[in-house]
Amino acid sequence: MTTITLKDVAERANVSIATVDRVLHERAGVSARARQRVKEAIHDLGFGQLPVRLTRAARGKLRFLFLMPGLETEFVRNLYDGLKKARTIVPDVEIQIEVQRVSLADGKGIIAALEHVGPDRFNGVGVFAVDAPGVRQAIDETVDRGVPVVTLVSDVPLSRRAHFVGIDNVAAGRTAGRLMGKFLRGVSGSIGLVTGNQHMRDHVERHMGFRQIIGMDYRGLKMLPPVEGESMDARNRSIVIDLMRDHGDLAGIYSIGAGNGGIITAIEEMQPARRPVVILHELTRQTRKALAAGAVDAIIVQDTGHMTRSIVRLLSSLAFSEEHHDDQEKIRIEIFLAENDL
C-alpha cells in the first residue's frame, strides 16, 4: 500500500501543497472551489491512503447526531450519560455528540429530523428507532446522502442501517420466560403481563418470546392478556393492583417496558400473602433497590455503557472506513440477581 502525499493531491487538484494542507486541517482561507477540488482529488486517490498523521489531523472532529425518545425514562437518561462518556473511547479523535429528542409515538419525529441530516453537518447518526411507516425510507435516504446510520435499542431491520446496537428482544423475552418458569417450578397460576404499548417493536418482540416459552414448557402457568401501561409509573401501579385483586392465583408478573416504580409500589401496597415472582427489564435506581431488597426476582439487562461505547466505536469506524471487532460489539442479554449486580 502506497501512501499518497500532499504533493500527489496538490498535483491532481491543480492547487498548491499549502492549500491541500489547509483543507485537510479545516483551516480558514480556502475558496469553496479549491476545497471542492481537493476533496475530489483525495476521493479519487483514496482517503484511506492518506498518511496516518494527516488523517488523524483531518479526522480531528467527528460529529454524530443521536435521535432519542422524547419520553425520558431513566434507561434513556443512562444512554445519554453513556454517550457523554463514550466520546473519549476512540483514541486521537474528538467526538461531538448532539442529542435530539423525538416522539416515538409514530415515526414522524424521526423522519422530520433525518430530513435535514447531510454529510456537511454530521458524520453519522444513531437512531433509537420506531419501526413505523416511512422510517425505513428516511433512514435509507440518509444513508444515500452519505451519512451512515446505526440503530440503537430498537431496530429497523429492513433499512440500510449499517448496524443495530442492541439485544435480540425475542430472545430476551424467551429468557424472561425461562426464568419465570424455573422460578415457578411446579406451581400453577396466572402470569400478568405489563407492556408499554404495541407500537414498540422491542416490547412486541419480548412479549412474543415470553409467550413462546411459557406456552411450550409450562402448562401450569396461564398467561393473562397483556395490559398496556405506556411505561408510566401511575398506570402500571393501577394495572398491578387490578391484577392482584382480580386474580387470586397470580403467580408471576413480567414487566416488559419501563415504569417499574409503579409495579414495585403496587406490590408493596397490596402486601400479598405470597408475593408473585417479578421479572422486569433494565437497571435503574428503583429496580436495583427493589432487587437488593428482594422485592423483585430478576432483572433482564442490556448494558447502556456497553451499548453507547459500541455505537460510538461503530459510527467512528464507519466514518473512517475502518474495520471493527465484531465480538466486542455484540450486546448480551444479561440476567441480574442482587448477587451479581456489583
Place this chain on the structure above:
Amino acid sequence: MTTITLKDVAERANVSIATVDRVLHERAGVSARARQRVKEAIHDLGFGQLPVRLTRAARGKLRFLFLMPGLETEFVRNLYDGLKKARTIVPDVEIQIEVQRVSLADGKGIIAALEHVGPDRFNGVGVFAVDAPGVRQAIDETVDRGVPVVTLVSDVPLSRRAHFVGIDNVAAGRTAGRLMGKFLRGVSGSIGLVTGNQHMRDHVERHMGFRQIIGMDYRGLKMLPPVEGESMDARNRSIVIDLMRDHGDLAGIYSIGAGNGGIITAIEEMQPARRPVVILHELTRQTRKALAAGAVDAIIVQDTGHMTRSIVRLLSSLAFSEEHHDDQEKIRIEIFLAENDL
C-alpha cells in the same frame, strides 16, 4: 505540553539525530552504550513527550508474556484463542504474545517463570495466578524490575499487580447460591458441591459465597460437604454417581470448577426420576450443549473474549502510561440460560 524532538534527545545524549532515530525504531547498528545514553535522555526528557508519530513508531511492537495453567481445560483454551484475537484490539500497535504454561499445583512454576522476566524481553505480563507462598513476592519483584503485571481469572490481591481482570468469585458463588435457592423454591433436600481443589482461590471463594446464601436464606436445603474432583471429567463423574446413590433427596448440584462433562454424563447415566437442579461455571462446547438440551439449569460465566481484550488493553495502556476506561474493563458475572446463549 511541548513535544520533544529528536534534536533535543540527540543533544542531551551527545549522539547524532540519526542514532536517536535508530534507537527509537529498534534498528540494528547501534552500540549498547549509545542506545543506553539515548534511552536515558528520553527518560529524562519524558517518554510521553515524544511526538505521537514517533512513539507510535517506537511502540511498533509490544511483547507480552502470559503465564497460563498447564492443565488445559476448554476454558483455558478459550483464553488462548481470545488472546490471539485480542492482538489487534489496540490500534496502530503490533502486539506479540508469548504463552507459557505453568503448573498451578503450587506457585513454583509461576515464580520460576517470573524470575527471568525483565523489561528487555517483555513490556508486560499477564498471570493466571495461584495465591501460593512466594508468588506475591515474585510478582512484586517483576514490577520492581519495570515490567507491569496484571492478574487474570485468579488474583493475588496483596501483590503490586496493576490490575486484576476477572470476576469477584465470592459474588459469583453467591449468584449461584441465589439461583439454586430460587430454582428450588419451597423444596427440601441436599445440595451436592463439586469443587476442583482447595489451592485455587477462585474455587474457595465461590464455595464461600454459595454457602453464605444457602445457609442464610434457604433453610430447607442442606449442603453436603464439598468433594474435590480436581476439575477432571472422570473423577467428577464418579463423585456425582456416588452423590446420587447416597442421597435420595439430592435436589441440586453446584459444580464450582471444570470437568463438567463428567457431571453431565453421570446424570445422564443415572437417569434419576427427577433430575437435580444443576448450576455450573463457564461456557464450553459440552456445557453449552447440555444447557441447550435442558440437562443443565444455568451457567455462570466470565466472558473469555472480554477478559482477554481487557488484559491486552490494560497491559498496553500500562506500557504507554496511558489512561484506560474503567467501565469497559469491568468483567461481569453473567448468567446464561439456553435462551440468552446466542
Place this chain on the structure above:
DNA sequence: CTGAAAGCGCTTACAG
C-alpha cells in the same frame, strides 16, 4: 484566497 519559499522534523544513503 493563493502559492513560492523557507523552515522544521524525521529518514535515508553514504562515507569513514
Place this chain on the structure above:
DNA sequence: CTGAAAGCGCTTACAG
C-alpha cells in the same frame, strides 16, 4: 557503529 548531509513531507510566514 556513527554522523554529516541530502532528501522528503508537512507547516508556516509572507507577499501579492
